[in-house]
Amino acid sequence: MKKTILATTLALGLGVTGFAAGQDAEASSYNLNKEELAYTAQNNPEALNASALHQGSYDYNFDHKNFNYDFESDGTNYAWAYQINGNAQAEVQVQEQSAAPAVKEDTQTVEQNNYTYTEEVQQPAQNTQAAPAVQEVEQPSAPAPQTTQSTGGSTKSQFLAAGGTEAMWNSIVLPESSGNPNAVSPNGYQGLGQTKESWGTGSVAQQTSGMLNYAQERYGSIDAAIQFREANNWW
Structure with missing residues (x-):
């Protein structure tokens, strides 16, 4: 006072x-x-x-x-x-x-x-309390729908478990689809091995099996298929 x-x-x-x-x-x-x-x-x-x-x-x-x-x-x-x-x-x-x-x-x-x-x-100051700030929580975006069935593990581990080889993964799968089982090219080729066959839209195991059969039937072996892909950039 x-x-x-x-x-x-x-x-x-x-x-x-x-x-x-x-x-x-x-x-x-x-x-x-x-x-x-x-x-x-x-x-x-x-x-x-x-x-x-x-x-x-x-x-x-x-x-x-x-x-x-x-x-x-x-x-x-x-x-x-x-x-x-x-x-x-x-x-x-x-x-x-x-x-x-x-x-x-x-x-x-x-x-x-x-x-x-x-x-x-x-006069005493009025005791005013600011309303707590509203904290905005960023909701995680929904994952893109997958059209390929998964049996667990990474795509590569599923590919190797289904009979694919490390060389085939590095020389064919990665150049063709970057390891994406759902990849679709502008020309309509699908899957890990980029094909228009039905196995191109199946599970990773089904796509792997289809690629192995294709390599045997068209080139006679997986190694021959790899050599052709490396020489021509397609298979």
Whole structure:
């Protein structure tokens, strides 16, 4: 909580007559302690309201730490007051124009002991919680449908298990279809060995068997088929 004194009302204790016992110093002999009077005015006004500063008339006016203080008496009635001086007001106005408030403040005016101060109450920040960000989860794309039956394992392992050879895989299958049992050429040739025969659309085992029979029937052996493929880029 922050308190800022803006202005004081004039004449605290107006109409009080008489003086404290033993207080008979004249104005000429009174030692004016500005710092002490300023502190008493802002922190212990009751002491100033209880009696005049000294007997007789006086009129003291001085500035101390951005405030102007005034103490006066006509010998019977006495009064005192203080307020922000002109330089302090100018500084406050410049600060108010240049510094934007960090939080909204409510100003309440309170009157106490005939002088006025403002009490600025800082409002607590509202506890707001941001909605949790929605996490987007990328769904895996559906695998392309396969038209060839699978008996488990990689295409090459199925090919070798069905009787194909390593040399046949490297010299015929990879150049023809890149090892894809579902490969279809623009001319309509299908499967591992790229054929238009029915075995070109069967399982890997069926395609392997078809390729072995084709090599034997057309070239007489697998080795002969491999040699022809390497020499002509087709078989």
